[in-house]
Amino acid sequence: MFFFDWIRLSFSGIVLIISSLVLFYRYSYIKGDPNQKKFIFLVFLFVVSMLLIITSPNLIRILLGWDGLGLVSYCLVVYYQNNKSANAGIITVLSNRIGDVALLLAISWILNFGSCNFYYITFIYSNCHLLVIFTLVIIAAITKSAQIPFSAWLPAAIAAPTPVSSLVHSSTLVTAGVYLLIRFSRVININYFLFLISVLTIFISGLGANYEMDLKKVIALSTLSQLGVIIIVLSLGIRELAYFHLLGHALFKSLLFLCAGFFIHSITDCQDIRYLRSLWYGAPIISIFFLAARISLCGFPFITGFYTKDLILEFFFIKNINIFILLLIYLSTIFTIIYSFRLVFFSFIRTLSFKVILRKNDDSEIFFPIIFLFFISVSGGRIIFWVFFPNFFIYISMFIKIFIILRLAVVFILIFIRNKSFFNIGYRKRIFFIRSIWNLPYISSIFFTRILFIGLNFIKIFDQGWLEYFGGQMGYKNLIKNSTLFDKLNILDLKSYLFFITFILILLIQLLYLNSLKLKHSVEVTRIVLYF
Amino acid sequence: MITLFFLSISLFFLSSGWWYFGIFFFIFIFIFFFSMFPLNYEIIFSFCYLDTLSFSLIFLSIWLFYIMVLASFFSIIEKIKRRVYLFLINFLLFSLIISFCTNNLFIFYFFFECSLIPTLLIIMGWGFQPERLQASVYFLFYTLFGSLPLLLILFIIYLYEGVFNFLIFNFLIFSNFEIFIFCFCIFIAFLIKIPIYLFHLWLPKAHVEAPVAGSIVLAGILLKLGGYGICRVILITEFILHKIRFFIISLSLVAIFYIGFQCCRLNDLKALVAYSSVAHIGIVLGGLFTLFYWGYRGRLIIIISHGIVSSGLFCVVNLYYERISRRSLFLNKGEFLLIPGLNLFIFLLLVANISAPPTINLESEIFLIFSLLGYRNFIIVFFPFGSFLGAVFTLYIYSFSQHGKNFSLIYSWLNVRSRECHVLISHLIPVNLLFIKRISFLLF
Numbered sequence: 001m002f003f004f005d006w007i008r009l010s011f012s013g014i015v016l017i018i019s020s021l022v023l024f025y026r027y028s029y030i031k032g033d034p035n036q037k038k039f040i041f042l043v044f045l046f047v048v049s050m051l052l053i054i055t056s057p058n059l060i061r062i063l064l065g066w067d068g069l070g071l072v073s074y075c076l077v078v079y080y081q082n083n084k085s086a087n088a089g090i091i092t093v094l095s096n097r098i099g100d101v102a103l104l105l106a107i108s109w110i111l112n113f114g115s116c117n118f119y120y121i122t123f124i125y126s127n128c129h130l131l132v133i134f135t136l137v138i139i140a141a142i143t144k145s146a147q148i149p150f151s152a153w154l155p156a157a158i159a160a161p162t163p164v165s166s167l168v169h170s171s172t173l174v175t176a177g178v179y180l181l182i183r184f185s186r187v188i189n190i191n192y193f194l195f196l197i198s199v200l201t202i203f204i205s206g207l208g209a210n211y212e213m214d215l216k217k218v219i220a221l222s223t224l225s226q227l228g229v230i231i232i233v234l235s236l237g238i239r240e241l242a243y244f245h246l247l248g249h250a251l252f253k254s255l256l257f258l259c260a261g262f263f264i265h266s267i268t269d270c271q272d273i274r275y276l277r278s279l280w281y282g283a284p285i286i287s288i289f290f291l292a293a294r295i296s297l298c299g300f301p302f303i304t305g306f307y308t309k310d311l312i313l314e315f316f317f318i319k320n321i322n323i324f325i326l327l328l329i330y331l332s333t334i335f336t337i338i339y340s341f342r343l344v345f346f347s348f349i350r351t352l353s354f355k356v357i358l359r360k361n362d363d364s365e366i367f368f369p370i371i372f373l374f375f376i377s378v379s380g381g382r383i384i385f386w387v388f389f390p391n392f393f394i395y396i397s398m399f400i401k402i403f404i405i406l407r408l409a410v411v412f413i414l415i416f417i418r419n420k421s422f423f424n425i426g427y428r429k430r431i432f433f434i435r436s437i438w439n440l441p442y443i444s445s446i447f448f449t450r451i452l453f454i455g456l457n458f459i460k461i462f463d464q465g466w467l468e469y470f471g472g473q474m475g476y477k478n479l480i481k482n483s484t485l486f487d488k489l490n491i492l493d494l495k496s497y498l499f500f501i502t503f504i505l506i507l508l509i510q511l512l513y514l515n516s517l518k519l520k521h522s523v524e525v526t527r528i529v530l531y532f
Numbered sequence: 533m534i535t536l537f538f539l540s541i542s543l544f545f546l547s548s549g550w551w552y553f554g555i556f557f558f559i560f561i562f563i564f565f566f567s568m569f570p571l572n573y574e575i576i577f578s579f580c581y582l583d584t585l586s587f588s589l590i591f592l593s594i595w596l597f598y599i600m601v602l603a604s605f606f607s608i609i610e611k612i613k614r615r616v617y618l619f620l621i622n623f624l625l626f627s628l629i630i631s632f633c634t635n636n637l638f639i640f641y642f643f644f645e646c647s648l649i650p651t652l653l654i655i656m657g658w659g660f661q662p663e664r665l666q667a668s669v670y671f672l673f674y675t676l677f678g679s680l681p682l683l684l685i686l687f688i689i690y691l692y693e694g695v696f697n698f699l700i701f702n703f704l705i706f707s708n709f710e711i712f713i714f715c716f717c718i719f720i721a722f723l724i725k726i727p728i729y730l731f732h733l734w735l736p737k738a739h740v741e742a743p744v745a746g747s748i749v750l751a752g753i754l755l756k757l758g759g760y761g762i763c764r765v766i767l768i769t770e771f772i773l774h775k776i777r778f779f780i781i782s783l784s785l786v787a788i789f790y791i792g793f794q795c796c797r798l799n800d801l802k803a804l805v806a807y808s809s810v811a812h813i814g815i816v817l818g819g820l821f822t823l824f825y826w827g828y829r830g831r832l833i834i835i836i837s838h839g840i841v842s843s844g845l846f847c848v849v850n851l852y853y854e855r856i857s858r859r860s861l862f863l864n865k866g867e868f869l870l871i872p873g874l875n876l877f878i879f880l881l882l883v884a885n886i887s888a889p890p891t892i893n894l895e896s897e898i899f900l901i902f903s904l905l906g907y908r909n910f911i912i913v914f915f916p917f918g919s920f921l922g923a924v925f926t927l928y929i930y931s932f933s934q935h936g937k938n939f940s941l942i943y944s945w946l947n948v949r950s951r952e953c954h955v956l957i958s959h960l961i962p963v964n965l966l967f968i969k970r971i972s973f974l975l976f
Contacts, residue, residue, distance in 0.1 A: 049889070060898065064889040071883050074927070078935060081868055086935035090927060097923040101916045108901045109912070132912075452924070455797035458790050463733065471733050472670050475677075 003057040006388060007182065007243060012054050014247055015171045017376070018254045019047045021369035022163045025258055028365040029163055029265060039079065043167065046072045050172045053179065059107045059116045066103055066140070066176065070096030073173050077160045085159035091445060095153040099143030099177070106136035121187060134187050137180060138194060144177030145227045148201045152441040154224050155208075158216040162261030165216060169223040170254035178230050178246055185239040194235035202228030203328045204437050206335030210342065211435040215264065215271045218343055219256050221437070222297060225332060226253070232329070233312050236319060240390050245308040247384060251377035252293040252304055258370050259290040263347070276347040286367075287348055289374045294340040296377060298408070299333075304381030309333075310404065311392060317400045330407070337411045581635035581699060585763055585832055589632050589756055592839050595962070596752040597625045603847050603955045604658075604745040606854065617658065620650040621745065628753055632760060638686055638696040640764070641679070644725075644757060648675055651754060654746040655738060664741035667734075674734040678724030681717035689714070701768050715769045715776070722765075725758030728780070728817060729787030732810045739806035740859070744850035747802070751809050751842040756835050759816060763828070770823060777821040781907065784821075785914050787814035792921025796928065799861040801852065804929055805845045808885060811922060812838045819900030822907040830899025837884070837892040837963055844881045844959030848874060851952055852933070855945040861929070866938035873948035875934055877956040882930050884963050886923045892966045 023043060030036060049068030056062050074093035078085050110116055112129045121130070146154035154174065158165050168174065181188065188194065202225040209221035226249045233242040263279060263286075264271045279287050292303070299309035316329055433439060489496055575582040600621060601608070608614050624647055631643035648671075655668045690696060692705060703711045724731045735755075739747050766773065791811040798804045816834050819827035851874060852864055868875050887893035897919075904911045 064894075067887075067889045067894070071888055075879070078931070081866075081935060083936055086931050090931050093927055094920075094924060097920055100923075101919045104898065104901060104919065105905075105912055105916060107898060108905045111902055452793065452796040455793035455795070458794045459797060462790065463736075463794065467730060467733055471731070472674070475673070 002055045004055065008054050010247065010388075011171075011179065011243075012051055014250050015047060015050055015054070018171045018250060018373075019043065019167055021373055022167045022254070022258075025166075025261070025366060025369045026161075026163045028363050029261055030161060035079070039076075039161070042072055042075050042079075043164070046076065046167065046172060050176065053176050057117050057119050059103070059110055059118055062180065063100070063103050063107060066144070067100050069144075069173055069176055070100060073157070073160075073168060076164045076168070077157050079161055079164070080159065087445075088153075088156040088159040091441070092153040092157045095143050095146075095150045095444070098150065099140040102136045102139040102143070106133050106140065109133050109136065118183065121184075130187060134184060137184050138188070138191070141177035141181045142194075142197060142231075144180070145174050145231060146177075146201075146224055147197050147228065147231060148204070148440075149197075150444070151201060151205070151224055151437060152444040155217050155220045155437065156441060158214070158220050162216065162257055162264060165220070166254045166257030166261065169220060169257060171250035174223065174227055175246055175250065178227065178234070178242070181231065181234050182239050182243055182246075185234055185237070185242075188235070188237075190237045191235045195232060198228040198231035198235060199325055199328050201225070202232070202332040203335075204440075206332040206339070207434050208437040209339040210335055211431050212339075213272055213274060215260050215273050215276060215343070215347070216257075218273070218339060219253070219260055222256075222336065222339065223249075223253055224437075225336060226297070228332075229309070229312060233315065236315065238315060241308060241311060241315065241392070244381075244384050244389065245312060248296075248304040248308050248377075248381045251373065251380045252296040255289060255293040255370065255373040255377045256297070258366075258373060259286050259293065262286050262366055262370070263290075273343065273346040278348070280348040286370060289370055291344060291348075292374060292378055294344060296381075298337045298340050300408075302382070304377055304379070307381040307385045307389075311394070313404050314394050314396055314401070315392075317404070318394060318396055330403075334407050334410060337408060338414070341411065341415065576635065576699070579636065580633040582633060585760065586632045588832065588836055589753070589760055590629055592756070592836055593625060593628050593632070593753045595958075596748055596839065596843055597621060599843065599847070599955055599958055600745040600748050602951060602958075603748065603850070604743060605951060613657070617654070617745075620653055624650040624654075624749060628757070631757065635699055636696045637698050637701075637764075638690075640761065641683060641686060644761070645676075645679065647754060647757065648672060651746060651749060654749075655742045658743040658746070659741045660743070661741055663737075667737040667741035670734040671738040674724055674727075674731065678731070679721040682721035685714050685717045698764050698768065703768060703772075711769075711772055715772045718765055718769070719762065722758040722761040723780070723817075725761070726755055726813055726817065727758070727810065729783055729790070729810065729814060732787075732813075735810060736803050736806040739809075739846070740800065740802045744846060747846040747850070748843040751806070751846060752839040755809070755813065756839055759820070759831065759835055762820065763831075766820070766823070773821065773823060777823060780821045781818050781904075784814040784816075784818040785911065785918070787811065788818075788918030789914065789921070792918055792925065795925035796921065798925075801849045801859045801861055801864060801929065801933070802846070803859075804861075804925065805842060805849060808845075808922065808926065809838065809842045811918065812842070812885075815897070815900055815918070819903045822903045824903040824906055826899050826906070827903030830896045830903060833892050833899060834896035836966070837896055840959050840963050841881055841884045841891075841893065844877075844956060844963075845885065847952075847955055847959065848878045848881060851948075856939070856942055858939075861932050863939045864933045865936045866934070868934040869938060870942070870945060871948060873953070874956075877953075877960065878934070879930060880960055880964075881956070882926045884960075886919075886926045890967060891963045893963070895967055 023040065026036075026039060026043075030039060033039070045068065049065040049072060052065030052068070053062050054065075056065070070093055073096065074089050077092050078089035107116055109129060109132050110118065110121070113121065121133070142148075143150045146152075154169075157168060160168065181194075205221045205224035205228065209218050209225070212218045212221060226245075230242045230245050230249070233239075233245065260271075262283065263276060266283065267276060270276075279290075296303040296305040299305045299313075313329075313333065317326070436442065489499075601618070604617075608617060627643040627646040627650075631640050631647070634640050634643075652668050652672055655664055655671065659667070686696065689701070693701065695701070703714065706714070727735050735750075739750055742750060788811050791807050791814070795804055795807045795811070798807060812834065816831050816838070819834070820831045821827075849859070852867065852871075853859055855871065856864060858864060884891040884893055887897045901915060904915060
């Protein structure tokens with residue numbers, strides 16, 4: 001059974017558009033790769049499993065797509081054969097596996113209501129089973145959308161080829177979790193746990209992106225922060241707005257990744273932004289597209305990001321949230337602008353470096369999808385605004401309204417004050433801590449591999465220890481011991497002689513005792529024994 | 533099913549020299565007709581009792597024996613040993629089919645023990661390392677140790693009841709204590725055979741030392757023989773099992789947990805696959821001893837899927853072993869560059885092992901987790917660990933064996949042959965396509 005409503009149709013449309021453009025883009029990007037067919041099949045499976053998630057009202061079918069997304073994303077992350085991508089793939093797939101298990105448990109718990117469909121669940125308002133189900137669903141969703149305890153995999157997953165990252169970060173893998181939350185939004189309603197997690201996520205990832213030197217990683221961290229924004233909105237209970245931000249974000253994020261892929265590919269496969277200089281001269285048109293996507297991400301007026309992001313910020317400020325969280329949200333939106341301009345500063349404004357673009361710009365296979373996505377991602381927000389935006393009534397004071405718009409000015413002032421040295425940051429320990437999103441990759445990899453060392457103890461204690469001792473080995477020893485007992489008695493030495501003598505003596509004493517009782521029966525016994 | 537049918541016909545004509553394929557052919561037709569029956573069916577002749585479980589197990593065993601002959605190419609290629617080898621395989625198949633068909637518990641017991649002998653000879657005769665002697669002794673004596681009390685119990689029951697037929701059995705004439713002893717003796721035999729945790733030591737040893745055919749038959753069918761026995765006597769002893777099932781369920785859950793951790797530290801490929809099958813058996817037993825219908829059904833599916841998947845994994849591991857002559861995970865690195873043809877197969881089989889979407893493993897896992905959570909809600913705390921650790925070590929096998937740098941002493945290897953591809957695909961097709969059966973649609 002497939003089920004369609006306006007969310008499903010529009011979302012699957014976006015997924016299909018972006019995936020087709022990405023498949024078009026890969027003609028040029030992995031030209032000459034012997035595994036091209038594998039790549040196409042994997043992307044196809046990826047899209048199919050995403051569509052399974054989108055179009056199903058049934059948790060089991062969602063699980064099919066959910067598992068499929070995890071495993072296929074693993075295959076795509078380990079597409080290049082090296083250690084780094086193997087490690088990234090393991091982190092990715094195991095983080096997703098936690099979500100799979102949570103969803104599996106949610107399925108088995110949802111059967112308490114008699115079926116695996118989750119549609120009617122919204123009509124059960126208070127039930128203890130519902131609490132378990134949506135806790136599990138939230139765990140599943142925050143693993144897929146890489147919120148805070150599980151956010152290590154998203155920056156690591158950039159080891160995949162860039163078209164794949166474009167697909168993963170924009171509309172498929174990470175948005176699956178958000179999509180599940182949108183489906184369960186009536187159950188979750190206003191959830192402060194989710195709210196806190198996502199606020200922390202946008203803060204940490206925004207801060208991390210400001211110190212990151214890897215082009216793709218900066219974009220990945222910006223994805224993380226945008227996902228955080230979406231989930232904040234969801235946790236405040238406004239699912240339409242979250243969904244529209246999801247769509248807009250999908251459009252400009254895929255554009256960003258495709259442009260970044262072009263840059264990386266044309267500067268001899270280098271993605272350190274300290275090498276990416278003067279792209280403005282090498283690839284002017286694609287630079288404009290990149291800039292447009294960046295500006296759209298920051299919420300520049302009347303480009304896609306503006307329509308949703310501005311509304312989202314206003315929604316935060318009309319809620320009753322305390323000053324600390326308000327400050328965190330405000331700071332992280334400022335961070336978004338800062339890292340966007342930092343990227344622009346590093347890659348476009350600075351003078352020539354060793355590496356320059358070695359590629360002509362009129363490669364139509366790479367050019368067409370980027371142009372197409374550019375037009376959609378600039379005008380997409382407006383189209384969404386026309387077509388299906390609900391009415392929102394927002395009442396805020398003039399001060400706060402200006403406060404929101406002021407954030408751009410704040411950034412420009414900051415840059416202007418510090419001049420060029422604003423973005424030049426050396427290597428320091430504290431910065432390493434911030435850049436690695438507060439050590440989350442190390443916590444989620446090294447910390448847990450330590451725990452797996454218990455396994456060796458288990459092998460030593462159980463399988464090679466007690467089970468062997470009470471099982472095969474002891475049986476073997478006892479068999480040897482018991483079967484040699486009679487052999488030992490046959491050997492004539494002092495010990496067995498003495499043993500025999502004592503045995504006979506005991507017997508005689510016993511007989512004497514029996515005789516002393518003067519029983520008729522015992523005399524016969526004595527006779528028989530002596531005769532024997 | 534139709535493809536299998538035609539496949540068997542083609543096999544019959546191709547290998548006219550090998551007479552035993554003729555038997556396969558007839559049995560295929562037999563099963564082909566009976567598998568079109570509805571979901572639950574029982575056929576009772578004078579001497580045999582057939583239902584979905586026994587049909588699917590007979591079908592599985594024929595399917596796997598056909599794969600065994602194909603997979604153990606290097607064992608058959610020696611002409612002197614070949615006849616003995618094929619005779620042993622046929623004898624094993626015969627005894628297995630009889631023990632799956634019969635309704636007589638004594639005959640079941642007899643052929644249950646009969647199947648030990650050819651397996652023992654296969655492990656001893658065609659194994660690779662000298663440790664195979666110890667392994668085969670472990671294999672033999674663990675099973676015998678468990679199953680001798682069963683024989684005594686069968687005779688005692690026969691003295692009182694006059695039948696061996698498990699359909700007519702009832703324990704109501706005995707006192708409670710006697711029934712408890714009987715149940716203990718019956719189940720200890722089957723639980724060692726399956727094997728339950730704490731009695732599983734023979735399994736990794738036998739698997740590691742056996743040739744590929746031995747591994748396939750052990751993982752695929754011989755383990756299921758114990759499960760089959762449990763299913764047959766579970767209906768008689770249900771009232772006593774209500775009191776002792778908590779013990780077996782908790783033991784199996786502990787097994788999933790411990791063995792999941794152990795597998796993360798093993799570096800022997802064959803031993804890893806063997807231990808993973810012990811963990812799976814833990815889930816099977818847990819689901820089965822909840823005594824729910826969902827658990828019973830899920831156990832049937834997982835028996836089939838696990839039989840196929842683990843035998844496929846043993847095949848893949850054996851293919852690596854044939855090329856590189858090592859089972860160690862540290863020396864089997866970077867296989868994706870060496871043998872890219874096997875990459876897809878090993879990935880599909882491994883993800884089927886951790887219940888990836890289209891496989892019937894996922895379905896069975898859902899069934900079993902339903903029944904386990906139906907038994908106690910508290911299991912929701914333990915089950916995720918097992919499921920997650922399964923994914924950890926399975927993907928660890930894939931990542932370690934396919935990625936990274938190659939072992940530099942390997943300088944010549946064969947590429948994948950069409951025979952090997954055929955073996956692996958014939959594992960993958962049933963696992964990935966059997967969800968079309970009607971059982972699956974209970975869920976949707």
